[in-house]
Amino acid sequence: MDEKRERRFYQKLETLEDRLTFIEENFPEVDELIGNRVLRKALYKEFQELTEALGDLSAMMAKEEGILVKDDYTNLERLKPLLEPDVTREPQEGKWSQECAGARI
Numbered sequence: 001m002d003e004k005r006e007r008r009f010y011q012k013l014e015t016l017e018d019r020l021t022f023i024e025e026n027f028p029e030v031d032e033l034i035g036n037r038v039l040r041k042a043l044y045k046e047f048q049e050l051t052e053a054l055g056d057l058s059a060m061m062a063k064e065e066g067i068l069v070k071d072d073y074t075n076l077e078r079l080k081p082l083l084e085p086d087v088t089r090e091p092q093e094g095k096w097s098q099e100c101a102g103a104r105i
Contacts, residue, residue, distance in 0.1 A: 002030060012057045019050035 001009070006025050026039065034039055055072035061070070062075045065082065069075060 005060070005064075009057070009060055012053045012060070015053040016050060016057070019046045019053070022046050023050070 023043055026043065027033075028036070028039065048080070054064075058059060058079060059069045061079055061082075065079070067075070067078050070078075071093040078095075
């Protein structure tokens, strides 16, 4: 991996960490979330940016592995064999990657 690509990869990882930290630190109780539109929108925006960075990382990883880059869902499916089992688990009968990517709609 060349230096520029590696730097971009780490920037995306930092974005993921930053967005996740913000969400964890600011996610309120349900009553407060319902009553605070600004906070709801802020958390939604952070989650959108988190899923976008995840999609970008999956494309970058696919390209690095010589996998033809497609849409986020396909990239993640093709990367599954290379990832740790915990990363690709499917909680509550739903594919977390598709649920996350679907949040951008």
